[in-house]
Amino acid sequence: MNNAEFINKAKYIVAKYTNENILKPEQGLISENEVFVAWYAKVLQNHKALLATLIEGDQHYYEVTYNGDKKQLYLDVYNKQENKCFEVEN
Template structure:
């Protein structure tokens, strides 16, 4: 599958996900952050304008001709100084 066709299908899957949640009436803007094709497989990372902290990883397995849909929510974001990355302490 080419990247253009894959991207269209991946965006559609994300929109269908939000339609299934039925949590928003606003128009969903979908942003493909990263996309890659290796041999017969495709993968992309997607974000939306919905402020729920989710991002999506969509994978197409060309051998099996099937998609894998993963949804993630940001749990934590901690700044780590480049000057001392080995001495970080995570006090959660």
């Protein structure tokens, strides 16, 4: 699987999961175009990406991993629990 194929599959999986598990029927459905990649890496035959949606108020981020040895794709869904600010002195 090349980089573009992985990114397309990852966006599709996140959109599908969001439509089926996060959105309420009155909110409508999202497409892959409303999913963005925040971070991506490829090591050997494995891929990993962190993604999010453009849905206002969506507190989830999604981690999609492709295991090239087993030809399996995994989805992990995380919720933002807290946001803290720490002052850093130079």
